[in-house]
Amino acid sequence: MKAVEYDVAVVGGGPAGLAAAIAAKEGGAEWIVIIERDIRLGGILEQCIHTGFGLTYFGEELSGPEYAWRFIEKVEAMGIHVELKSMVLSIDRDPLVIHAVNTNGTFAIPAKAIVLAMGCRERTRGAIAIPGSRPAGIFTAGTAQRFVNIQNRMVGKRAVILGSGDIGMIMARRLTLEGTEVVAVLEIMSYLAGLTRNRVQCLDDFGIPLYLEHTITEIKGNSRIEGIVAAKVDQNNQPIPGTEFNIDCDTLLLSVGLIPENELSKTVGAEMDSITAGPIVDHNMQTNIPGVFACGNVVHVNDLADNVSRESTLAGRAAARFAMESYRPQASQMVQIKAGKNVRYVVPQKIDLASGEEFVNVYFRVSNPDKCVQIYGAVGEQIFSKKNKPLVNPGEIESLKLSVDEIRAANCSCVCVNAEKQGGVQA
C-alpha cells in the first residue's frame, strides 16, 4: 500500500464504494483508492447470486455478481487503485488518515476526502433475545448465504426461517434448491416484509408455509438445535399464551433486520442518527466531518442496490469536489430535514443550500403501511412538492424531490417530510 496522499479514499468495495469511486474519478479526482477486506471487489453482491439487480440502473435483470462486475470493470479501466484483503481499523480526523492492515503490514493512508461505504451487519438472535438454549445450527441469513454460495457448505437438513424479508425468502428458495427442507417462514408482522414477487417465487413455488403474526418463543436442543416453539402474536407483537406449537428442525435462519456497520464512523467522530443507526448526512452525503462522506447501507439500510449506486454517485462526486477544494459545506446554509407524519426516518437529514443543486431527493421509509397516501414536504403550513401514492409500506424506500429555491425562499431552518392519508391535507 502506498503512503501517497489520495484525493479520495473509499472504505469498502461493495456496490456503494464502487459507485462512489467511479463517480469521484468522473468528477475529476485523480488519486483514488478502494480499501476492501475481502479477496475481491463486489462486497455482499458476490454472494447474492439471485437476480433482481439493475432493473432501474441498467434496465436489465442481473444477478448480484453481474451487477457488481459492471462497476468493477469500470474501476479497473479507470485505473482506480484497489487494496484487497485489507481491513481498515480506525480513521483519524484531523488530518484525515485511514489506518489499515493486511498481510503486508500496517498502513496509514492520508486522504483529502474519505467515503465510508462499509455496509451493514445482521441483527442477531441475542439482540432480539429469543429465549431457550444456545445450540449450533442457528445462523443469520447472510451468514448461511456465505456458507452455501461461497464456501460450498450445507448448513442443515431441515430449516425454519424467522423473518419474511427478502433475504429470508431468498434463502428459503436457495436452501430448498440445495437440498435442505425448509419447513416454515415466520413473520411477526401482519404483512410480508419483503417483495410479493419473492413470496411467490421463493415460498409458494415450493409449498413453504408462511406464518404471519408469529414469532419464536423458545429454541430447543442442547448441542444442535432440535426445534422451535412458535406462537401467534397480538397487536403489540407479544406472544399470545396458548397459541404455541412446536416445529422440529435442525437449522434456524434469522432474517430479522440489518444494522448499518458504523464502528469506523465512530472512530472518526461522525455524528450519528439514532433511528437510522447511520451517520447524519447532507444531500451530498457528507457527514458532520468536513471531507468525510458516507453512502450505501452504512447510512441507512437500502432495499435496492440500484438506489445505493445512485446515492453513492452523489457521495463520490461530492468527495471529488471536496478533494479538489471546489466545495466546502456551509453550516450557516444548512436546513434540517425531519421525519413527519408516518415517516420513520429521512436521508439526507440536512440540505446545504449553498452547494449549487436545483433539486434534492430525500429518501425515507414510512413507519406503517398505508393506502392512498400523499407525500409532501412542509414548513409550517407551507407545502412543497407533493405526490400521491396508492400504497406505501415500511419495506420500500420512498422518495420526494424538493426544490432548493423553494426551500431557500421559505427562509426556514427545518423542512418536514410527511406521508399522510389523503383527505387530511389542504391541496
Place this chain on the structure above:
Amino acid sequence: MKTREITCIICPSSCRIIVTGDENGIQDIQGYSCNRGIDYGQSEFLAPSRMLTSTIRAEGYVTPLISVRTDKPVPKEQMHSCMKEIHAAVATAPFTIGRVVIENICGTGSNVVLTNC
C-alpha cells in the same frame, strides 16, 4: 377445466388474477389491471417457468463455487432436475460472465451460464 388464482409479480400492485382454462388454452382471465398482467397470467397458467440461479463447483477459481444462472427461464416443474444436473457438473477456466457451462440443460433449450468471473 381448471380455475387458478395467480398473484401477479410484475409490479407492486400484486393483482390477484383468476385464470380459467386447460392445457389447450385459456377460457377466461380476470382481475388484472394492465396488459402485462394478462401476459403474466396466461404464461403462468399454461407454462409456468422460472429463471434458475445457483452455484456450480469451480476448479481453479478463487472460491470453491462460482455463480451461474439459466439464460432463459426453464419450466417450473423441471427446476429440481436442472439442479441435479448443475450439482453434478464442474466448471473450469476460463471464467467469464456469460460463458456457457451447461448446454441445453435437461433438454429445456436453456443454457447455464456463468454470472461471475
Place this chain on the structure above:
Amino acid sequence: MNMQADVVIIGAGVVGSAIARELSKYQLNVILLDRNRDIGGYASKCNGGTLSAGHDAPVGSLEAKLTVEANRMYPKILEELEVEHINRGTISVALNKAELVQLNQIRKNAIRNGVLDVETLSGDQCRTLEPMLSEQVCGGLLIPGEISADIFELVYAYVQNAIQNGVRFLRGTKAVRIEMDEKQSRVAAVITEHGRIETRFIINCSAIYADQIARTVGVHDYRNYPRTGQYYLLDKNLPYCPKYIIIPLPTAISRGRLITPTVHGNILIGPSADNGMDREYRSTDKQTLDSVLADCRKMIPALNPRDSITQFTGVRPAKNPKDWFVRAIDSVYGYVEAVGISQGVSAAPAVAVYIREILDDQGLSLRRKEEFNPHRKAFKRFAEMSEDERAEAIRKDPHFGNVICRCETVTEGEIIRVIHEEPSAMSLDAVKRRLRAGMGRCQGGFCSPRVVEILAREFGVPAETICKNEPGSEVLVAIERAK
C-alpha cells in the same frame, strides 16, 4: 489407553486447574482430565467474571476462610499468569431501611471473615462514586478487594502453566468410575471412557457430576444438582456502565442479581439462581430474564435491554448439604475431593493449597521441582498492540495481517496459535473464549464461516466435523450428493 500417575485430577474447571498448577510445583506425575474437549467445565466458563473478597461468605465457614485467603493470593498469581484483570471493588447497595440493617450485619460478618477494609457509605456517597445509581439507594458497603477478571483466561492460564510444568492434560476423557484395591480400602485406578489410569491419589473436582464419581468409592453423604443462572450481556461503552461491581443484598441461595462491568468493558446483568434437575439444561427464558432485568434496574434504572448483545445460562454446582467439602475420606485411602465449591473461582488458589496439604497429610511425598516456572507468558492480543507491535507481528508472520473477527479485531495468526497451543482450541466456542472472536456485536456472523474453514484446515478434517463447542454441536452438515 493404559496410563500411570501419582495424582489424577478429575475436572478441569477453575478448582481442578488451580490444583494442577499447584501440584506441578512438585516432582509428581500428574494427570488432569476433563470429560469435555475444552477446559473450563461448566461454572468456570460461564459466570459473573469476578474474584470476590469473601466478605459475604458464611461466617466461620471453609468458604469464607479460603475465599479471603485466595483474595490475598490473587494479585501475585494474576501477575505470574499474566491474566487480564481490573481491581474494581464492589458496592453492595441497600434500597430501604430494612436493607440498611441487613447491610450492617453483612459489614460485621465481613470483618469477622477477615475482610477488614470494608467501608460504610451513605446513599449520597454511593451516588458520588456511581452517579448512575438509583435515588432509592439509601446506603452501601464498599468492598475494595473484588477483582474483575476474564475467568476463562484464568483457567486457561492455570492449565497452560501446569502443562508447561509437566502436567498431562487429557481432553474429552470422562472419568466413569474409580477402581479400588481388593480390600476396597484404597484407590487403585481411574477408569475412563478411553481406558485405565493407575494412580495413587485421585482429586475429584468434577462439580455437578462429583457425586456420581464419589459414589463409586462408596461416598454417599451428598448429592450435586445444577443451579442455573441466567445473564444478560450488554454492549461496551454504554453511558450507564458503572466503574464498580454493584451488588444487592444476598438471598438465601445466591449473591443476588449483580451489575458487573467486565474486564473487557461490557456489562453483565445477573445471574438468576434456579435449582434444577437436568445437569445439561442451559436454556434462558423470558420470565427469568425479565425479572433479572427488573431487579437490576432497581439499582441502575438506566439499564436498557436493547443494549443487550446476548443472553446465556451458566450452571453452578450446588450441593446438598450445601457446605464445601474439601477433604480426604477415611474409608478410602487416596480419594480426595473438593466439591460443592460455589463461587469457586474466587477461592481456587487457596483450595489448591489446602488440597496440597491434605495430600501431604495423606503421605504423598512432596519434593519441590527446581525447574518449576511460575510464569505463563500471555500473548498480547493484536487488538491491543501498538501500530509498531502490529507491524512487527505481521513481519514475523503474515497471518497476523489477516483480520478475521472484525468486531474484536482478531487475526488469523492468533487463531492458528490457539489451535496449536495446548490446551488446544478445537471448536468455534473454544476459539471464541481464548480470543473473543465471535463475542462482539455481530456475534460471529462475519467471522464464524472463516473460523470454521481455518479449524478444518489446521486440523485436516472435513468442515462438517467442526463443532460449535462439544461433539454433537456440529455447525454444518455433510453434502450428500455428488461432491
